[in-house]
Amino acid sequence: MADLNKAADATAREFLSGIYRKVREFDVTLARNAILDCLYSAEEPDFIRDVAAHPLYAADARRVIGRMAPHMVGLAGLTLTRQAAA
Numbered sequence: 001m002a003d004l005n006k007a008a009d010a011t012a013r014e015f016l017s018g019i020y021r022k023v024r025e026f027d028v029t030l031a032r033n034a035i036l037d038c039l040y041s042a043e044e045p046d047f048i049r050d051v052a053a054h055p056l057y058a059a060d061a062r063r064v065i066g067r068m069a070p071h072m073v074g075l076a077g078l079t080l081t082r083q084a085a086a
Contacts, residue, residue, distance in 0.1 A: 007082035008035040011075055019067055030057075030064045038076045 012031035016023045030051065037047040044050060051061040068075060 003086045004039070004041055004079070004083045005032070005036070007079045007086065008032045008039075010082060011035060011079045015068065015071065015075060016064070026060065027064050030061055031068060034065050034068060034072070035075050035079050038072055039079065 009028065009032045012028050012035060013023060016027055016031055020027070033042050033044070033047045033051075036042040037044075048061075048065060051057050052065065054061070
């Protein structure tokens with residue numbers, strides 16, 4: 001599981017660095033957990049749904065995950081490829 005978390009983190013960082021000049025750690029956390037949620041491996045089940053409805057984090061979650069949404073299948077696949085290579 002640790003390898004999957006590391007792979008998801010690397011995938012999230014790479015994706016976000018292509019979108020934002022400065023990547024915030026909070027955005028990486030959102031992206032990593034969204035990828036893991038798509039792979040049914042998030043620590044919190046239904047992470048995407050819950051964070052998008054959270055009063056404090058909803059705006060950031062919608063911004064980050066909204067940008068990821070069209071690429072989510074590819075990001076999940078890249079994460080699994082990275083995990084297998086590790």
